[in-house]
Amino acid sequence: MSEDDIPLPGEDAALDDGVRRRVGPRRSEASTNAVLIAAYNELSEHGWRDFSVDRVAKTAKASKQTIYRWWKSAACLAVDAALARLADKPPVVVAPTADVRDRIAALIEPMLVAVRTGDGAHAWRGALLAAADDGDAGEVFRAWFNDKVKIPLRHILAEQALKGTVRRDWDIDLATELLFGPIWHRLIAMRGPVPEVYSRRLVESVLKALAPG
Numbered sequence: 617m618s619e620d621d622i623p624l625p626g627e628d629a630a631l632d633d634g635v636r637r638r639v640g641p642r643r644s645e646a647s648t649n650a651v652l653i654a655a656y657n658e659l660s661e662h663g664w665r666d667f668s669v670d671r672v673a674k675t676a677k678a679s680k681q682t683i684y685r686w687w688k689s690a691a692c693l694a695v696d697a698a699l700a701r702l703a704d705k706p707p708v709v710v711a712p713t714a715d716v717r718d719r720i721a722a723l724i725e726p727m728l729v730a731v732r733t734g735d736g737a738h739a740w741r742g743a744l745l746a747a748a749d750d751g752d753a754g755e756v757f758r759a760w761f762n763d764k765v766k767i768p769l770r771h772i773l774a775e776q777a778l779k780g781t782v783r784r785d786w787d788i789d790l791a792t793e794l795l796f797g798p799i800w801h802r803l804i805a806m807r808g809p810v811p812e813v814y815s816r817r818l819v820e821s822v823l824k825a826l827a828p829g
Contacts, residue, residue: 650676651683655697660735664742664749667694691750695757698743701736702726716781719772720822721815723765724795731803731810741803766792773826783828794822 654675658667669690673680687693710722731737747757769791776782795818802808 647676647678647682648686649700651678651686651693652697652700655693656701656739659694659697659739659742661738662742663738664691664694664745667742667746669693688752689750691746691753692756694746695743695753698730698740699757699760701739702730705729716772716776717816717819717823720769720795720819723768724799724818725815727799728810728812728815731799732812737803737807737810741807744800744804761792765796769795780828782823782826786826791822791826794818794825 651672654672657675658672662668662671667690669680669683672678672693673683683693687696705726710719712719727740731740743757747754766788770788773782773786773788773791777784777786798818799810799814802810
């Protein structure tokens with residue numbers, strides 16, 4: 617067992633059928649965090665095309681074998697590293713009774729803040745390219761996007777459709793593309809900055825496209 621792993625209490629676990637199975641190691645939280653931080657810094661400095669798991673392992677003082685036991689691929693690690701940075705930030709809390717523009721903006725503001733902070737644009741560009749290159753990493757990113765953006769946005773738009781401020785045949789895929797497409801374009805194609813006022817502009821474009829009549 618690697619020193620990066622912590623054994624679960626007891627070597628074996630009893631299942632419902634009475635058969636005992638050996639329980640494998642679980643991640644050390646400290647080691648996991650060290651790897652994720654190192655991976656994020658690696659993305660910031662070298663991007664995805666020159667991403668090195670060897671350098672990540674050396675920086676995090678973790679074995680390369682352990683990293684590949686915890687993540688299916690280097691791309692999965694790259695995506696997880698970017699998402700972990702978002703998870704570390706305090707959530708943007710907006711009351712359900714707040715203006716719909718503020719509620720939608722709260723869904724995209726964490727990422728906009730991330731790409732404007734330090735080398736966040738480089739790290740996120742790398743993570744998005746990793747998600748595009750690798751099927752498993754793409755699934756990781758889409759699962760996050762669905763849970764944190766698409767489902768909450770669907771609830772908001774459904775509510776607004778009932779109020780008549782959004783047309784009843786609104787399209788969730790169109791809405792998410794209008795919100796995030798320009799961000800992907802700036803990060804990957806144009807490699808340009810993301811202005812601080814961008815979230816409000818993107819929200820306005822969505823509501824205008826989905827307005828009734």
